[in-house]
Amino acid sequence: xxxxxxxxYVNISINSTAHSAPADQPAxxxxxxxxxxxxxxxxxxxxxxxxxxxxPAEAALAKEHGVALGTLRQALALLVAESLLERQHxxxxxxxxxxxxxxxxxxFRFRQSDERTTTPNSSILKRHVELASSDVTDASExxxxxxxxxxxxxxxxxxxxxxxxxxxxxxxxxxxxxxSDTAAWDDLLYPMYQxxxxxxxxxxxxxxxxxxxxxxxxxxxxxxxxxxxxxxQRRAFDMHGHCVELRTTLGDAFAFQYTAQIR
Amino acid sequence: xxxxxxxxYVNISINSTAHSAPADQPAxxxxxxxxxxxxxxxxxxxxxxxxxxxxPAEAALAKEHGVALGTLRQALALLVAESLLERQHxxxxxxxxxxxxxxxxxxFRFRQSDERTTTPNSSILKRHVELASSDVTDASExxxxxxxxxxxxxxxxxxxxxxxxxxxxxxxxxxxxxxSDTAAWDDLLYPMYQxxxxxxxxxxxxxxxxxxxxxxxxxxxxxxxxxxxxxxQRRAFDMHGHCVELRTTLGDAFAFQYTAQIR
DNA sequence: CAGTGGTCTAGACCACCGC
DNA sequence: CGGTGGTCTAGACCACTGG
Numbered sequence: 001x002x003x004x005x006x007x008x009y010v011n012i013s014i015n016s017t018a019h020s021a022p023a024d025q026p027a028x029x030x031x032x033x034x035x036x037x038x039x040x041x042x043x044x045x046x047x048x049x050x051x052x053x054x055x056p057a058e059a060a061l062a063k064e065h066g067v068a069l070g071t072l073r074q075a076l077a078l079l080v081a082e083s084l085l086e087r088q089h090x091x092x093x094x095x096x097x098x099x100x101x102x103x104x105x106x107x108f109r110f111r112q113s114d115e116r117t118t119t120p121n122s123s124i125l126k127r128h129v130e131l132a133s134s135d136v137t138d139a140s141e142x143x144x145x146x147x148x149x150x151x152x153x154x155x156x157x158x159x160x161x162x163x164x165x166x167x168x169x170x171x172x173x174x175x176x177x178x179x180s181d182t183a184a185w186d187d188l189l190y191p192m193y194q195x196x197x198x199x200x201x202x203x204x205x206x207x208x209x210x211x212x213x214x215x216x217x218x219x220x221x222x223x224x225x226x227x228x229x230x231x232x233q234r235r236a237f238d239m240h241g242h243c244v245e246l247r248t249t250l251g252d253a254f255a256f257q258y259t260a261q262i263r
Numbered sequence: 264x265x266x267x268x269x270x271x272y273v274n275i276s277i278n279s280t281a282h283s284a285p286a287d288q289p290a291x292x293x294x295x296x297x298x299x300x301x302x303x304x305x306x307x308x309x310x311x312x313x314x315x316x317x318x319p320a321e322a323a324l325a326k327e328h329g330v331a332l333g334t335l336r337q338a339l340a341l342l343v344a345e346s347l348l349e350r351q352h353x354x355x356x357x358x359x360x361x362x363x364x365x366x367x368x369x370x371f372r373f374r375q376s377d378e379r380t381t382t383p384n385s386s387i388l389k390r391h392v393e394l395a396s397s398d399v400t401d402a403s404e405x406x407x408x409x410x411x412x413x414x415x416x417x418x419x420x421x422x423x424x425x426x427x428x429x430x431x432x433x434x435x436x437x438x439x440x441x442x443s444d445t446a447a448w449d450d451l452l453y454p455m456y457q458x459x460x461x462x463x464x465x466x467x468x469x470x471x472x473x474x475x476x477x478x479x480x481x482x483x484x485x486x487x488x489x490x491x492x493x494x495x496q497r498r499a500f501d502m503h504g505h506c507v508e509l510r511t512t513l514g515d516a517f518a519f520q521y522t523a524q525i526r
Numbered sequence: 527c528a529g530t531g532g533t534c535t536a537g538a539c540c541a542c543c544g545c
Numbered sequence: 546c547g548g549t550g551g552t553c554t555a556g557a558c559c560a561c562t563g564g
Contacts, residue, residue: 350531
């Protein structure tokens with residue numbers, strides 16, 4: 001099941017120490033709970049507990065690792081902080097299913113008379129397979145020569161185009177999307193990635209900038225050529241910390257609004 | 264010393280429960296460490312420990328409140344999370360001095376041949392006192408009829424204008440700035456607020472959007488009228504959670520770049 | 527060296543959930 | 546009701562800082 005992924009990332013996995021299997025004992029200078037967290041992280045990313053399922057109870061895990069309850073709880077707190085786990089009082093500790101919808105709408109305010117919980121409709125305009133450009137391999141850490149699926153996607157609210165997206169998905173991880181009927185695709189991609197390709201998105205990095213629409217882009221968004229646009233460049237990562245989606249989203253700059261907290 | 268502040272915020276303080284003095288016992292359903300944190304927060308915001316100084320040691324605080332060490336540590340962790348305290352292994356637990364420089368440059372990439380640690384020069388173009396508009400009172404929760412100090416400020420990097428700012432500061436809190444020589448002001452405002460007005464900024468909320476420069480704005484920034492600009496609307500808060508600065512910053516939209524983390 | 531925060535233990539009891 | 550995570554205790558020892 002993870003075979004395709006291993007083929008893709010074999011080089012990275014060898015060189016990476018972030019998620020390698022931990023030793024039997026904490027390294028000198030490493031805290032016991034830090035080592036425990038790494039140990040549990042490895043078991044989770046290796047699929048011992050499937051996303052959505054519950055881990056054994058605190059007491060059981062603590063006993064299994066020969067550690068006090070408080071120490072185990074510190075380890076779990078780390079994994080919760082990196083959004084790999086989710087704890088629910090009285091129910092259990094669950095492996096997170098991944099981001100449901102990390103909607104691009106968080107960056108825009110499009111006029112909607114009533115609700116703002118609506119999901120824009122989605123239509124795929126283009127789809128083709130190509131070799132990854134150097135931009136793509138730089139941003140995603142894909143190996144040179146990797147092939148990727150390129151998508152162009154238009155999102156609309158009640159018939160009005162609002163967001164134009166260019167997506168890059170690594171193959172063979174997303175092979176299942178290269179031939180299926182795009183008209184039947186979901187409006188939300190991340191749940192579909194999970195269902196169809198067994199890929200969960202756990203974290204994303206959105207870089208915001210500003211530009212002007214090309215005539216082609218403008219026509220699709222029903223705006224004038226050269227109209228100002230906000231650009232969101234997203235890198236989305238899976239449970240292993242690998243980049244599994246690159247996305248560039250364009251929208252009317254005057255509909256853009258985002259609030260950041262500074263501490 | 265906090266008299267001016269009390270005059271300004273008397274209505275808010277009366278209505279607010281967020282930072283009121285806690286009872287002698289945790290309310291039913293409230294955790295002991297939550298209550299302890301509230302108690303310590305009150306003592307900090309009331310000035311019992313001045314920013315930059317150290318709190319008593321864990322053991323002393325725990326004994327004083329008749330609580331176990333672990334419980335006290337949970338309370339301190341809450342205050343660290345809201346950036347009111349800072350802990351340093353082997354040294355102590357300190358009241359934070361506030362944000363040093365929450366630089367607007369975080370949102371922009373201006374071309375600089377060498378370093379990017381440089382602070383732009385700052386010059387005050389306008390300064391006057393006026394009654395707060397409804398926009399201002401809405402955003403800052405100042406009482407209607409409050410008077411405020413309005414500033415216009417231009418920031419430049421090696422002689423090249425890059426950011427145009429409009430600041431609104433509540434009076435009488437910032438009285439010390441109404442007549443002092445603006446040419447002698449610091450390039451960084453927050454350390455100056457602290458030194459001159461005894462106001463520390465602990466948190467800020469920046470709302471990003473795009474617009475077009477008016478002819479006047481464009482002239483100051485040495486750009487064309489109608490040039491696209493990125494706009495950062497900031498609300499900055501002090502230790503008590505009161506908004507003590509409103510700021511609107513304009514800069515060339517093509518220099519705008521910001522990265523947000525999504526989990 | 528003495529004093530600080532960081533880690534860890536082995537318990538106890540409480541609050542919440544679902545059956 | 547039994548099982549889960551959340552709170553709390555009263556210690557012990559370790560790691561870092563500064564004089």
